[in-house]
Amino acid sequence: NAGVMQNPRHLVRRRGQEARLRCSPMKGHSHVYWYRQLPEEGLKFMVYLQKENIIDESGMPKERFSAEFPKEGPSILRIQQVVRGDSAAYFCASSPPLGTGGVDTQYFGPGTRLTVL
Amino acid sequence: LAKTTQPISMDSYEGQEVNITCSHNNIATNDYITWYQQFPSQGPRFIIQGYKTKVTNEVASLFIPADRKSSTLSLPRVSLSDTAVYYCLVGTSAYSGAGSYQLTFGKGTKLSVIP
Numbered sequence: 001n002a003g004v005m006q007n008p009r010h011l012v013r014r015r016g017q018e019a020r021l022r023c024s025p026m027k028g029h030s031h032v033y034w035y036r037q038l039p040e041e042g043l044k045f046m047v048y049l050q051k052e053n054i055i056d057e058s059g060m061p062k063e064r065f066s067a068e069f070p071k072e073g074p075s076i077l078r079i080q081q082v083v084r085g086d087s088a089a090y091f092c093a094s095s096p097p098l099g100t101g102g103v104d105t106q107y108f109g110p111g112t113r114l115t116v117l
Numbered sequence: 118l119a120k121t122t123q124p125i126s127m128d129s130y131e132g133q134e135v136n137i138t139c140s141h142n143n144i145a146t147n148d149y150i151t152w153y154q155q156f157p158s159q160g161p162r163f164i165i166q167g168y169k170t171k172v173t174n175e176v177a178s179l180f181i182p183a184d185r186k187s188s189t190l191s192l193p194r195v196s197l198s199d200t201a202v203y204y205c206l207v208g209t210s211a212y213s214g215a216g217s218y219q220l221t222f223g224k225g226t227k228l229s230v231i232p
Contacts, residue, residue, distance in 0.1 A: 004160070021195030033218065042204060043161065056218055091160045093220075105151075106220060108160025 002027065004094050004109035012115045019079040019086070021060075021112045025094030032075040033093040033106060034067055036038060043091060082116045089113050121205045124229040135192045137226050139205030150181060154212045155202045155225070164203075165190070173178040192228075200230045220222050 035043040049069035069075040093106035153161035202225040
């Protein structure tokens with residue numbers, strides 16, 4: 001069973017460009033979460049999605065950031081008009097449907113390291 | 118969300134047992150205690166979770182005293198590959214309906230294992 005997949009692993013963008021980060025959850029998982037991590041810091045929650053629905057986007061910046069999890073295909077975190085402050089590691093996590101047993105363990109991908117020049 | 122406090126860093130020699138303590142004085146009745154491990158350039162990995170007393174799995178043990186205001190992650194006989202950042206998280210299960218889906222990470226404890 002493949003783990004959470006993220007691509008690209010490294011992404012370099014110039015200021016003003018768009019960044020698209022992709023996340024494929026573990027097989028059977030219908031919940032996707034995005035987190036951002038700055039150097040020497042813990043992860044900060046950004047958004048929680050289910051298929052075709054944004055459940056909680058309380059951690060997302062109000063502008064330039066958007067996320068989707070379409071019926072088919074990976075979840076996408078999109079950052080428009082990137083600025084240097086967007087440079088960070090972006091992690092995706094997935095979890096199985098609630099109520100299927102166990103506790104709220106989230107399984108993390110390897111992350112995408114975004115560098116804005 | 119209950120605030121957690123853990124040491125910023127710890128050093129240990131290979132083969133020793135390492136105990137990392139986390140303080141969570143404001144833990145709520147429905148809160149669980151969860152530990153994640155993060156290697157450099159990787160995403161966090163779930164290690165262990167508990168509610169009270171002691172939990173043990175193939176990787177670690179988690180000790181939780183009766184008042185639940187702290188918890189101790191115990192790693193037996195560490196090796197160089199255990200060098201990582203360890204995060205203590207406290208929160209309510211979303212299954213209960215009152216919990217949060219968000220995992221709240223502090224800065225963690227950076228464990229360095231020395232040969």
